[in-house]
Each structure stands twice: as structure tokens, then as C-alpha cells.
Amino acid sequence: MSSSKIEELLGSEAERLLKHQCHTISKDLLSKPSPGFIEKVFQNSNRSAQVLRSLASLYNHGKLSGTGYLSILPVDQGIEHSAGSSFAANPIYFDPENILRLASEAGCNAVATTVGTLGILSRKWAHKIPFIAKINHNELLTYPNKYEQIMFGSVENAWNLGAAAVGATVYFGSEGSNRQIMEVSSAFERAHELGMATVLWCYVRNNDFTKKKVNYETAADLTGQANHLGVALQADIVKQKLPEHNAGFTAIGFGKTDPAMYDKLTSDHPIDMCRYQVANCYMGRIGLINSGGSSLGEGDLEAVVRTAVINKRAGGTGLIVGRKSFQRSMEDGIALIQMIQEVYLDKSIDLA
Template structure:
């Protein structure tokens, strides 16, 4: 019944997405999610036992426990987009405890939110669901508005409040990206020393990436290179926006590319665009979770299911979505998260 609901939500896209066979990177080359993912990938890495234990705790929590897939509830929009704009539709989330409750009731593997949100309820909930502390943010009180991720606390503080992992954002392509790469790579090194996993929001941001009405900040080639830098600084999990275009390097005439990137390693099919992102995460050794995006109304569920199918069939590790869940009534938000998780639980949906 769950699979049939997924097919119905996909509508006219069902045939194209569910039966597509990729001819770019063979799925045999990918390190795919599965119950033994940590043993296959991270046990042979430099990550210490505490990191592997915390990674495993996330993979083995919630409705997707033991599958190798992740469903994470991220709520940092109260800083990134202002609390009023984020919680006006559902004011109960001004109280951080309700964020944790939504993650638990929604069957999430983990909850990712701010230092303050987690610290104020850490003693009650740190042992009930894995915490991911978002350690840097872009704030919107500076006028005129600027876009610059800055640190909001220390990795040691995240460890002290019981975090299983830390998360951070780098705006690749921005003027401040060099400083952010240094700060985040140092923070991730410290997190690994303390035994916490690391998750990187690999976003690209530069007004020059927009040309002729096309926003190449979500181009497969540019976002995938951001992913590749992210795994280079030892992010265990990569969060990236779903690609909806390609050819950013060539259209903008910058950086370096090879024609094979567009003719052999990717096509214009959304699964292939996403697979190119997965390939740049060391062929899936670092799991790719795609972001849910902003809430736009009644079509959110169908669009999120579509993105989950693309991510799973491409070889990704899951979705991380917040606004589309917490900007709905609590019970509806729980059901929303369950429906997305059903994509990853459905054996009928395989790797393309």
C-alpha cells in the first residue's frame, strides 16, 4: 500500500523515475547504503571507534534503522531565516522541545539544530535520539543583508551537551569560502578526535553563478565539486541541494571541466544528475543526503517523494528536510516524514 501511494504521488513522473536505467556510473562502482555500511566503509578508515559508534547510532535509529538510509530533521531556519518567518505557521516550535518531539515521533534517525535548541533540553533527550549540533550559521540581522557562515560555538560544547555529530555549512564559491573551509576543516578534525561524526552542508553561493535566467548554484557539476571538497575535509555525510541543471562550469566559463563530464558521466535525467553528486562523494563512501527545500504548499509531499526516489535510485543515503514538516500541524508533519521514509523502506524502489 505504501508503494502504491508513492506511485500515485509521483503521478506522470512515475514511469520515468521508477523504471529508469542509468548508463553513466555503473551501480556496481558505488558504495551503496545497507545494514553493513559502517563495516564496509568506515571500519577501514581513520575514524576512531567513538566516531563509528556515533555514526552507527544514527544509522540504527528511527524508522530507517538498519537500512543504511537516513532521515534527518534539520531545524536551523530560526537563525538562517529568522524564527518568526520559520515558525509563524506553527508557533509551538518556538519551544525547542517540540522540535525534538517531532523528530522522535516522525521516526527520524537524528535531529539537527542549533546549540541553544539542543542545550536547553539536552539532559532530557540526548539519550533518546542522536543530536547533530549545527555549529555555524548565516544570521539575518546584519543590514544590509550579507551571506556569511560564522561559528556560533565550539565543538567541545557540542560534545558536552551529548551530540553524536556536528554539522556545518560552507558557502563554496563565496568570498568567505576560504576562511570557512579552514574553520570547518579544523572543527571537523576536533569533532573526530572527540568521537563525533561530521556532516557538511555543501552549498554553493555566488551571484555570478546566475546567468541568463539560470541559477547554476544547483548545477550538477558545480555542486558535485563542492561535495568533493567536502569529503576531502573528511565530512562523513554530505548534505546537498538536488541538482536541477548541469553545465555550470561551461556556461559561466570558469574553473575546469571535461566534455566527458556531460556526455558520459551524466545526462539530463535527474537520477543521473544526482548520481554525479554521489560519485563525487567518493562513490558513496560518504553518504549523500539531499535537502528538502522550502515549503511551497500542497505540492510539497509529492515533490519530496520525487526527490527521495531520485536520491535513492541514484545511490544516495536519504533526505534531510525540515520546513516541509515543521510548518505543518504536528500530526501532519509526522505523517509527512513517514511518507518520505517509506520510499527508502520500499523494496520495489531499487538502484538505477
């Protein structure tokens, strides 16, 4: 995809997103994604040689291999949102092999999905594409629904099926967040002992975080703090939703803040808000991948290209896009993922 095509997809926002320069947190303070990212960031860390090898398998696979950027296919919606609602648009994905085929043929760095999906096909696929085994989930068959991440698999099982990394979610701000933090901390420590990398979904969840019909679960300050808690758990990669607004702490009326958080470290520009998320990932030492969100059908391509541009120019490490790709034909899903990858391969799009 050419730069002109990216501009076309960005539409009226093209100049605002492609020409913006951050005057909040300087790009010079960041650990920028690059071919030598693993050595630069982790060579002085407590990560073992085996963990570095696992990280290298993620960063050096697929169409973005060796760039320092990541394109990951996540499919845990069969548990999180029910298999019927997730796969009705394209029933071939009830068969987990098609999930692995989509990730492989699209040139993804890795596939992140359930222990069950990976386990049923591990001997055929573990050597073909890096696995990120998601070990906890929020099952939505319990009524009434609640924000409750529970363990579905063990770190040892993930290692046995050939995973390069384990993935987990913490719903920061939820009633069960303390338990989730302790469980994930223990799991990540064990994963590192076994030589696997760690990926944390750092989501903010609390019904009381909606004020005056504005949901602050995607505010830059709250998601930024969730990221900072996530890297404290020794996540090697953090997944976060793109911020949609800011000043969640002040709107809700809790937490510790400083005026500089809002008038110096961020602005209302989407790249500046995402830059604040990156800063909370140890200034980019831990890679930030933003999520692609739900599929709305028409307009999905424009939406993911916009998110990719914002993430890349903010200093992020890539995108993790699921529903927008698998809730359409495999051919169209592959095309959408590869167009995202073109944003990260385009050298004219750089840090703001």
C-alpha cells in the same frame, strides 16, 4: 505507503523515475547503503572506534534503523531565515522541545539543530534521539545580507551536550569560503578526536553564478564539485540540494571541465545528475543526503517523495527535510516524514 501510492504521488513522472536505468556511472561502482555500510566503508579509515559508535547511533535509530539510510529533521531556520518567518505557520516550534518531539515521534534517525536548542533540553533528550549540533550559521539580521557562515558554537560544547555529530555549512564559491573551509576543517578534526561524526552542508553560493536568469548554484557539476571538496574535509555525511540542471561551469565560463562530465558521466535525467553528486562523494563511501527545500504548502508531499525516489535510485543515503514538516501541524509533519521513510523501506525501489 504502498508502491502504488508512491506511483500515484509521482504522477506523470512515475515511469520516468521508477523505471530509469543509469547508463552514465554504473551502480556497480558505488558503495550502496546497506545494513553493513559503516563496517564496509569505515573499518579501514582513520575514524576511531568512538566515531564509528557515533555513526552507528545515527544509522541505527528510528524507523530506518539498520537499513543504511537516513531520515533527519533539520531546524536551523530560526537563525538562517528569522524565527518569525520560519515558525509563523506553526508557532509551537518557537519552543525547541517541539522540534525534538517532531523528530522523535516521526521516527527520524537524528535531529540537526542549533547548539542553543539542544543545549536547553540536552539532559532530557540526548539519550532519546541522536543530536547533530549545527555549529555555524548565516545570520540574516546584518544588512545588507551576505553569504557568511560564522561559528555560533564550539565542538567541545557539542560534545558536552551529548551530540553524536557536529554539523556545519561551507558556502563554496562565496567570498568567505576559504575562511569557512579552514574553520570547518579544524572543527571536524576536533570532532573526530572527541569521537563525534561530522555532517557538512555543501552549498554553492555566489551571485555571479546566475546567468541569463538561470541559477547554477544547483547545477550538477558545481554541486558535485562542492561535494568533493566536502569529503576532502572528512565529512562523514554530505548534505546537498538536488541538482536542477547542469553545465554550470561552462555557462559561467570558469573552472576546469572535461566534455565527458556532460556527455558520459551525466545526462539531463534527474537521477543521472544526482548520481554524479553521489560519485563525487567518493562513489558513495560518504553518504549523500539531499535537502527537502522550502515549503510551498500544497504539493509538498509529492515533492519530497520525488526527491526521495531520485536520491535513493541515484545511490544516495536519505533526505533531510525541515520546513516541509515543521511549517504544518505536528500530525501532518510526522505523516510527511514517515511517507519519505516509506520510499527507503520499499525494496522494489532500488539503484538505477
